[in-house]
Amino acid sequence: MPRSLVSPLAATTVHSGTGGDGGLQAPGNGTLHALLRRYGNTGTPLACVPLTEGLLNRGYRLTATRGTFFLKHHLDGDHAAIARQHSVTLRLAALGLPVAPPVADADGSTVTVLDGRCYALHPWVEGRHHDGGELTRTQSRRLGTLLGQVHTCLAKVCPQEPSDAPGGPEKGPGGASAGPGGRGGLRRPQRPSGEPEGACQDASADPQDTYALIEELLALVRRSPRDSFDELAEHRLVERRALLERHAHRRPAAAPARGWVHGDFHPLNLLYRGGEPAAIIDWDRLGVQPRAEEAVRAAVIFFLRPDGTLDLAKIRPYARAYRRASGAGTAELAAAVHRVWWERLNDFWMLRWRYQLGDHRADPGFPASAALAVWWTRAYGSVRDAFTD
Numbered sequence: 001m002p003r004s005l006v007s008p009l010a011a012t013t014v015h016s017g018t019g020g021d022g023g024l025q026a027p028g029n030g031t032l033h034a035l036l037r038r039y040g041n042t043g044t045p046l047a048c049v050p051l052t053e054g055l056l057n058r059g060y061r062l063t064a065t066r067g068t069f070f071l072k073h074h075l076d077g078d079h080a081a082i083a084r085q086h087s088v089t090l091r092l093a094a095l096g097l098p099v100a101p102p103v104a105d106a107d108g109s110t111v112t113v114l115d116g117r118c119y120a121l122h123p124w125v126e127g128r129h130h131d132g133g134e135l136t137r138t139q140s141r142r143l144g145t146l147l148g149q150v151h152t153c154l155a156k157v158c159p160q161e162p163s164d165a166p167g168g169p170e171k172g173p174g175g176a177s178a179g180p181g182g183r184g185g186l187r188r189p190q191r192p193s194g195e196p197e198g199a200c201q202d203a204s205a206d207p208q209d210t211y212a213l214i215e216e217l218l219a220l221v222r223r224s225p226r227d228s229f230d231e232l233a234e235h236r237l238v239e240r241r242a243l244l245e246r247h248a249h250r251r252p253a254a255a256p257a258r259g260w261v262h263g264d265f266h267p268l269n270l271l272y273r274g275g276e277p278a279a280i281i282d283w284d285r286l287g288v289q290p291r292a293e294e295a296v297r298a299a300v301i302f303f304l305r306p307d308g309t310l311d312l313a314k315i316r317p318y319a320r321a322y323r324r325a326s327g328a329g330t331a332e333l334a335a336a337v338h339r340v341w342w343e344r345l346n347d348f349w350m351l352r353w354r355y356q357l358g359d360h361r362a363d364p365g366f367p368a369s370a371a372l373a374v375w376w377t378r379a380y381g382s383v384r385d386a387f388t389d
Contacts, residue, residue, distance in 0.1 A: 026048040027071075029045070032062070035071075035112055038105040038109075038112050039106060042064045044064060044065050045064050046064060046065060047061075047062075047063045048062050048063075048071065049061040057074055057076075057284065058072070060072075060073075061124065067123075069121050070100070071119060071120075072120045072122065073117060074111075074118040074120065076284075077117065079111050082118055083109075085283045085286050086110040086111070086120065089101045091157040095153045097149060097150065097280065098279050099279060100123055100125050102121060103121040122281075125281075128271065129270065129271065130272050131302060132299075132303035133305070133311070135302070137314055141320070143277075143302065143318055143321075144317065144318035144320065144322035146280075147294070147298060147322055147325075148321065148323070148324065148326035148328075149325050149326075150261075150262055150265070150280065151261060151294075154260035154262075154286075155260060203254070204251055204343075205251075205346035206251075210346045210348075213348060213352075214237050217233070217355055218234065218238070220355040221233045221234045229354075229363060232367065232370070233354075236371075239374065244345055247345065250342070251342060252335075252339045252342050255290045255293070255339065257332070258288050258289055258290050259289075259290075259291040261286070261289045261291050262285070263283075263286055263294070264282055264283075265280070265294055265297075265298040267301065269281050269282040291326065292326075292328050292332045292333050293339055295319070295326070295336065296333070296339075299315050299318055299387070300340065304368055304372060307368065307371065308369070308375050309379075310372070310375075310376070315383075315386045316386045319387040334384055337384045337387050338384075341376055341377070347373065350369060350370075
């Protein structure tokens, strides 16, 4: 699991330096003892360390007398949905995928509710995160194979799409997403992509909504006092408006075929050990979406360079391996590339967090993410070819 940079403690506020919340408070001793009493073989708690990585749900490294665990506090608190996610990961583990299924308590339940809060206990997985810059081309190919296997295995273990199945990224005003995995809405994020803003279910972002959002953000950005971030934000907003006006006629049609996807496949949700994937974590956004779009979004997040360009030399073997493992065709990938490009063109979630929520945690990623939309538009054909060659 992600390693923390803070000192062990059981019930103290930890200032992790991530902004937003201003600090993360570990569960108190009473909560920890009550929680572990539900399990028959974990022992008693010794230390609980808030983790410094991740943007949404709260996670802790919990050390007990009989082992070390990852304790997850599910902020959305949907007991039934969490239990369904757990059931899926257990079945994926049985198929050989690298996941970290939850630990069941003495009654066989994987979700513990204490004082109205939902917790889950997972085995601690030693490992570290790698972004695409740290991966070789061979590892990039293996990454594509892994995601293709995720999609094919999900198709085996998940039922036919029900009428109430979780859909694609939710759409907020202007199509903005809540964060890395592309979930929309402006409420305080409850759980992290990747980072793109997605369309709502089958509909793509409406440029008229985006124009309105740009004007709203510009009004906030132009307030004084201003700093270099504000200057960059204003430049990118004006630039994006002009870019969108030139390409508004390219708005994509309804989404193509859909399937079950992880929903949040990016570097902070994949642990490596010894150069090989050790665990895919954080399945909170498990749902039904166009599967090839997840493959494109994941690549854009993994292989985004600091200058706002994509490492196409690594995307090419990644995409070939994904197509081979998933059975997706080149036309499906080409359509996904176009839809995700359109998402990025209408994407302002980082600025919404900063200016509308007062949350600065995403600020460091803004320069590269904002530059990407401009570069991708210029290199559209090259990007499409990298995914379809």
